[in-house]
Amino acid sequence: MGTTxxxxxxxxxxxxxxxxxxxxxxxxxxxxxxxxxxxxxxEGLRLAGRQVRRPDLTIATEDHNxxxxxxxLPIADETxxxxxHKLRENAAEFGVRIHSLGDADQGIVHxxxxxxxxxxxxxxxxxxxxxxxxHGAFGALAFGIGTSEVEHVLATQTLPLKPFKTMAINVNGTxxxxxxxxxxxxxxxxxxxxxxxxxxxxEYRGDAIRALSMEARMTICxxxxxxxxxxxxxxxxxxxxxxxxxxxxxPEGEDWDAAVDYWRTLxxxxxxxxxxxxxxDASDLEPFITWGTNPGQGLPLSAxxxxxxxxxxxxxxxxxxNALEYMGLxxxxxxxxxxxxxxxxxxxxxGRIEDLRAAAAIIKGRTKADSxxxxxxxxxxxxxxxxxxxxxxxxFKDFGAEWRNAGCSMCLGMNPDQLRxxxxxxxxxxxxxxxRQGKGGRTHLVSPLVAAATAVRGTLSSPDDLVDxxxxxx
Amino acid sequence: MEKFTTHTGIGVPxxxxxxxxxxxxxxxxxxxxxRTGFEDxxxxxxxxxxxxxxxxxxxxxxxxLVAGPDFGTGSSREHAVWALKDYxxxxxxxxxxxxxxxxxxxxxxxVAAQVSQENVELLWKLLETEPGKEIxxxxxxxTVTCGELTVPFEIDDYVRWRLMEGLDDIGLTLQHExxxxxxxxxxxAWRPKTLPAKHLPSVEIEAARPVS
Numbered sequence: 001m002g003t004t005x006x007x008x009x010x011x012x013x014x015x016x017x018x019x020x021x022x023x024x025x026x027x028x029x030x031x032x033x034x035x036x037x038x039x040x041x042x043e044g045l046r047l048a049g050r051q052v053r054r055p056d057l058t059i060a061t062e063d064h065n066x067x068x069x070x071x072x073l074p075i076a077d078e079t080x081x082x083x084x085h086k087l088r089e090n091a092a093e094f095g096v097r098i099h100s101l102g103d104a105d106q107g108i109v110h111x112x113x114x115x116x117x118x119x120x121x122x123x124x125x126x127x128x129x130x131x132x133x134x135h136g137a138f139g140a141l142a143f144g145i146g147t148s149e150v151e152h153v154l155a156t157q158t159l160p161l162k163p164f165k166t167m168a169i170n171v172n173g174t175x176x177x178x179x180x181x182x183x184x185x186x187x188x189x190x191x192x193x194x195x196x197x198x199x200x201x202x203e204y205r206g207d208a209i210r211a212l213s214m215e216a217r218m219t220i221c222x223x224x225x226x227x228x229x230x231x232x233x234x235x236x237x238x239x240x241x242x243x244x245x246x247x248x249x250x251p252e253g254e255d256w257d258a259a260v261d262y263w264r265t266l267x268x269x270x271x272x273x274x275x276x277x278x279x280x281d282a283s284d285l286e287p288f289i290t291w292g293t294n295p296g297q298g299l300p301l302s303a304x305x306x307x308x309x310x311x312x313x314x315x316x317x318x319x320x321x322n323a324l325e326y327m328g329l330x331x332x333x334x335x336x337x338x339x340x341x342x343x344x345x346x347x348x349x350x351g352r353i354e355d356l357r358a359a360a361a362i363i364k365g366r367t368k369a370d371s372x373x374x375x376x377x378x379x380x381x382x383x384x385x386x387x388x389x390x391x392x393x394x395x396f397k398d399f400g401a402e403w404r405n406a407g408c409s410m411c412l413g414m415n416p417d418q419l420r421x422x423x424x425x426x427x428x429x430x431x432x433x434x435x436r437q438g439k440g441g442r443t444h445l446v447s448p449l450v451a452a453a454t455a456v457r458g459t460l461s462s463p464d465d466l467v468d469x470x471x472x473x474x
Numbered sequence: 475m476e477k478f479t480t481h482t483g484i485g486v487p488x489x490x491x492x493x494x495x496x497x498x499x500x501x502x503x504x505x506x507x508x509r510t511g512f513e514d515x516x517x518x519x520x521x522x523x524x525x526x527x528x529x530x531x532x533x534x535x536x537x538x539l540v541a542g543p544d545f546g547t548g549s550s551r552e553h554a555v556w557a558l559k560d561y562x563x564x565x566x567x568x569x570x571x572x573x574x575x576x577x578x579x580x581x582x583x584x585v586a587a588q589v590s591q592e593n594v595e596l597l598w599k600l601l602e603t604e605p606g607k608e609i610x611x612x613x614x615x616x617t618v619t620c621g622e623l624t625v626p627f628e629i630d631d632y633v634r635w636r637l638m639e640g641l642d643d644i645g646l647t648l649q650h651e652x653x654x655x656x657x658x659x660x661x662x663a664w665r666p667k668t669l670p671a672k673h674l675p676s677v678e679i680e681a682a683r684p685v686s
Contacts, residue, residue: 015657016650021631025647027657029665037551039507048644053654056669065505072681079505086507097668104677116673118666130550130574144574146552148581148643156647158654162630194492195544195570228547230573248672255664262662294492294547315491315542315591322490381679404682412549414501431548433496435519 002269004166005235006201009141009266013124015158023160029123029140031153032109033060033096035087036414037128041151042090054157055095059118060087062101063108065414068377068404071101080415094154107380107406110134110348114218115382117247121236121263126153131348131430133224136233137217138240139266141201143231164230165275167200168268171208173283178463180358181216182350182428182447184208184280185223186288190298192278197229200276203268204234208282214243215354222349223430226295235267287462289335290432290445292323297432299335301450301462307331326434327442328422335460338444342425343374343455344437345401345448347411350428351379355448356387360395362452362463368400369458375417376401377409401455413438426454475583477640478613481564483537485609485620486527487601491542495575498546498554512553513560532605540597540609541568546575546586555582565611567618567627569594580633581643587611587627589618596623613638 003011015025031054038060045052052058065080075081084101091098099105105112109127113119113135121139126132130144149159169188189196202224209217217234224232241260244250251259268274286300297320299306308320308331324331329338345351345359356378368374376396378384384406387393393403410417411429419425419441428451432443444460453461503515520526527533539558545568546554555578558566566584569591579586589597600620601607610619613634617624636643647654 016653018632021635023632025650025653027654027661029661030668036504040509040552043507043509050644056667059668064501069682069684071679077505083505083507097671102679102681104675104679105673106679118668120666123665128550128552130548144550146550146555146574146578146581148552148578152644152647155644156651156654157658158647160643160647162632194547195572198544198570198573225548225574228544228572248674249666249668251664251666258662259664294494318489319491382674384679385677402682402685405679412496412501414504431494431496433494433548435500436496439500439519 002272004268004272004274005139005203005233005266006141006164006166009122009124010163012122023162025158026124026161027158028126028153029057030113030118030125031058032113032127033058033150034063034109034129035083036064037147038090038150039083039086041147041154042094044151045154050155052094052096052154057157058096058154060091060096060098061106061109061112062087064408064412066101066407067415068407068409068417071405104381104385107383108348108351108408110222111352111379111383114138115247115380117244117249120244120259121240121266126159130225131222133232134218134222134348136221136224136231137214139233139236139263141231141233144225164201165199167197167202167276167278168274169202169204170206170277170279171204171282172206173208173281175208175282175285178449179285179287180447180449181212181219183285183288184282185220186290186295186298186445187285188280189223189227189295191280192227194226194294194296195228197224197227200229202227202229202232204232209234210237213354214239215352218352219349223295226430236263287447287450289450289460291327291329291335292320293326293432293434295430295432295445297323301335301460303335305329305331305333305335336465338460339424339458340372340426340454340460341423342419343372343451344410344425344427344429345375345451346377346379346409347429348379349430350448351377351383353383353386355428356383356392359448359452360392362449363399363456364395366399366456368455371458372455374401374455375404375410377404378406381406410437412436426451426460475640475642478583478585478637480610480612480614481537482608482610483564484533484535484606485538485540485597485601486533486536487598488527488539488541489598492544492547493541494548495546495551495554496548499551499557504551504553509556510560512557516557516561530605535562537562538565538567538609538611539563540594540601541566543568543570543591545571547572550574552578552582555579555584559584567594567597580637583637585611585613585629585637587618587629589625589627593625
């Protein structure tokens with residue numbers, strides 16, 4: 001019997017097979033760090049008198065609590081400033097490469113790794129951040145870890161792990177105009193639930209996935225964790241090598257040829273068997289939004305706020321009722337009538353250049369609804385530079401949006417970019433948890449296209465709702 | 475890490491599913507660089523509600539949390555485990571745990587005991603009927619006992635052994651350092667390294683300013 005891609009990645013990184021119920025020891029090819037989940041890990045090393053085993057496989061960026069305004073000034077918030085400085089001190093002490101605020105390679109770890117060409121097919125990638133699953137888009141086994149595991153990887157460049165189960169997510173058909181990778185993944189999560197992926201590595205397959213760009217594939221793999229999965233991945237193909245080739249750390253010459261020869265073997269064998277399979281038809285997929293307080297509480301934009309009484313399962317019913325109370329929504333209200341205060345375009349889910357281009361194409365030549373504040377936060381400083389080179393910054397500014405510096409920003413509101421209590425957002429980020437974007441804030445997760453159209457109309461909208469059909473969508 | 479065999483303490487019924495790690499500890503508390511002192515941050519958004527279970531005197535000093543399914547979803551923040559431990563919790567009981575949270579718990583000596591939802595409901599009833607009632611969790615026997623009720627729980631064999639022995643993972647892995655070195659010798663030359671650093675030319679990044 002053949003093996004799945006996830007199993008191939010596992011076996012090719014097996015340092016030692018676990019005996020008598022002990023976990024396997026798996027080698028880690030790339031470890032990314034940021035300021036929030038690493039200080040206690042470095043402190044642990046220091047207390048134990050240990051070094052970083054492979055600084056040459058480790059990289060740090062500042063992203064989670066960095067401001068997106070006035071980045072040339074000292075960070076105003078004292079605890080944030082201390083934490084960022086602690087990362088700088090740790091990087092210097094242990095010899096770890098760091099990209100600090102103001103550096104052209106600073107940005108969200110999951111945007112920076114791929115753009116530097118550090119993320120490649122066939123790797124194991126970890127970071128103390130659950131959205132590390134993003135890198136699975138390259139056919140890498142990539143997953144988030146806790147701080148104890150961060151310390152473990154720093155000290156040993158390995159992790160003790162129990163094998164995962166495998167799940168195929170087959171997405172076939174042609175994605176309709178106006179629907180995006182974000183809508184695919186929101187639909188997948190709504191289908192299997194926030195716990196549906198627990199214990200699994202998801203492999204996204206099918207012609208709808210093959211047709212996606214690398215950046216769109218990253219959006220999908222990014223939110224695997226929202227279905228409870230540790231990792232999500234997509235077998236690499238021409239799209240993948242075209243993206244990697246020529247990047248700063250991409251192999252060159254004979255190394256490149258050797259790498260591509262190897263990458264071609266990174267597929268699930270035809271006769272391999274997944275532990276579970278799930279099918280989704282992309283051809284009738286509408287723009288999706290979330291209405292509740294977990295990412296599984298999503299529905300097509302054309303629907304209405306659900307009635308908790310309609311949920312068969314008691315725990316779902318209670319969760320829906322709690323969510324609607326928190327979100328301030330009434331059952332039966334069409335989603336398109338829900339007014340939004342803030343539109344957030346950014347995050348490791350949708351803060352890459354294609355996302356900014358897609359949103360800019362919708363708003364170009366239009367006017368922002370007066371009632372809406374729009375924040376545009378590029379995923380990295382390079383994304384910002386690229387957008388500026390293309391004139392997208394001017395499109396956003398002319399529209400009335402705020403053009404910010406790179407970071408995680410309002411996705412999790414650790415920096416000053418937060419919602420106020422009861423303020424409602426349409427956000428291209430990944431989590432609509434209570435208080436995620438600011439205490440009492442109400443989040444609807446959306447695609448960049450829906451975010452842009454919503455900023456124009458002031459209510460949850462898709463580009464189809466705009467009066468004059470936007471040329472860019474044709 | 476301290477060895478864990480059994481624990482007895484007040485049971486706290488938390489009737490919520492999908493308690494994500496943003497609820498356990500909001501991001502604003504993650505800026506600290508210490509490993510202790512997170513007890514004030516636990517369930518911070520709910521603490522203001524007098525009805526919240528931990529605000530009821532009978533449960534305030536609880537150490538065994540009995541929660542709904544899919545506990546610990548979302549962010550990988552280990553601070554969620556630190557906050558639970560710092561508050562005084564030694565055990566969390568639920569019918570389903572998020573993978574990363576479960577892993578983090580095992581590293582920090584917090585027992586994540588998986589009990590069927592049916593038995594979680596029985597425990598909730600007992601704890602609500604008699605607030606302040608104690609629960610005994612035996613890692614040795616893999617049982618949860620509350621009054622007359624004793625139910626089994628599941629936990630990974632290896633994690634259980636490690637918790638009972640109080641062993642630290644890094645030390646265990648470093649016993650196999652020769653295997654790591656041998657593996658490193660087989661890695662292909664094209665595998666990327668972060669050092670020496672390569673990148674596109676440095677460019678000045680203009681600082682965005684607040685709009686008036």
